[in-house]
Amino acid sequence: GAGVSQSPSNKVTEKGKDVELRCDPISGHTALYWYRQSLGQGLEFLIYFQGNSAPDKSGLPSDRFSAERTGGSVSTLTIQRTQQEDSAVYLCASRASGAGNTIYFGEGSWLTVV
Amino acid sequence: SQQGEEDPQALSIQEGENATMNCSYKTSINNLQWYRQNSGRGLVHLILIRSNEREKHSGRLRVTLDTSKKSSSLLITASRAADTASYFCATDQLNTPLVFGKGTRLSVIA
Numbered sequence: 001g002a003g004v005s006q007s008p009s010n011k012v013t014e015k016g017k018d019v020e021l022r023c024d025p026i027s028g029h030t031a032l033y034w035y036r037q038s039l040g041q042g043l044e045f046l047i048y049f050q051g052n053s054a055p056d057k058s059g060l061p062s063d064r065f066s067a068e069r070t071g072g073s074v075s076t077l078t079i080q081r082t083q084q085e086d087s088a089v090y091l092c093a094s095r096a097s098g099a100g101n102t103i104y105f106g107e108g109s110w111l112t113v114v
Numbered sequence: 115s116q117q118g119e120e121d122p123q124a125l126s127i128q129e130g131e132n133a134t135m136n137c138s139y140k141t142s143i144n145n146l147q148w149y150r151q152n153s154g155r156g157l158v159h160l161i162l163i164r165s166n167e168r169e170k171h172s173g174r175l176r177v178t179l180d181t182s183k184k185s186s187s188l189l190i191t192a193s194r195a196a197d198t199a200s201y202f203c204a205t206d207q208l209n210t211p212l213v214f215g216k217g218t219r220l221s222v223i224a
Contacts, residue, residue, distance in 0.1 A: 004156075033211055033212070035214070041216060042202065042214050042215055042216035042217050043157075043202065043214040045211050045212075045213065045214075048210075048211040056210070056211060059211070089155070091156065091157070093157075093212075102147075102159045102162065103147070103159065103204075103212060104159070105149075105156040105157040105158070106156055107155050107156040108155055108156055
């Protein structure tokens with residue numbers, strides 16, 4: 001597609017349920033990022049995929065969070081046993097290989113845990 | 115890890131005035147990027163400045179970079195109400211994730 005696509009746009013879930021958030025990066029982009037942003041706050045890095053390298057998971061806040069990227073394209077962020085503090089916008093971004101390339105963001109997935 | 119910190123946290127100006135936002139970071143970088151965010155949704159890339167550049171212009175935007183002070187500034191000239199948004203700087207190194215600051219919330223009053 002023309003841009004980074006994320007789904008769902010909005011998700012309301014009950015505490016304790018699992019959720020999956022999907023990111024469809026720009027075709028051909030080798031790098032894919034997940035960030036989290038709580039209301040009125042900055043972006044918190046979660047996980048980074050670069051080509052076939054092992055992902056950088058250093059930002060995942062707990063073992064309830066995981067992500068995978070299948071076929072070097074679509075990525076899914078999974079949050080198990082959701083907690084209220086997981087409520088945030090989850091932003092995905094991608095960019096072409098090489099330093100200095102622009103990173104393109106999706107519109108984000110609003111997650112509300114009630 | 116490296117981190118961009120924007121200053122001020124919030125800025126309110128009149129339409130037509132210039133807005134200046136600053137960003138400081140901690141470690142060496144390949145480049146620094148500025149982004150804009152409306153209403154808590156996706157970020158839009160504004161401008162990238164490489165570590166060997168000192169100043170860059172794009173329309174009403176002017177970015178400076180001082181690697182000796184590990185700081186950058188974003189100037190928006192002749193501001194408009196439509197410039198109201200949050201502005202983030204992000205530091206960039208090869209094969210590492212962009213690290214964002216907490217942003218500056220700019221309000222331009224018509």
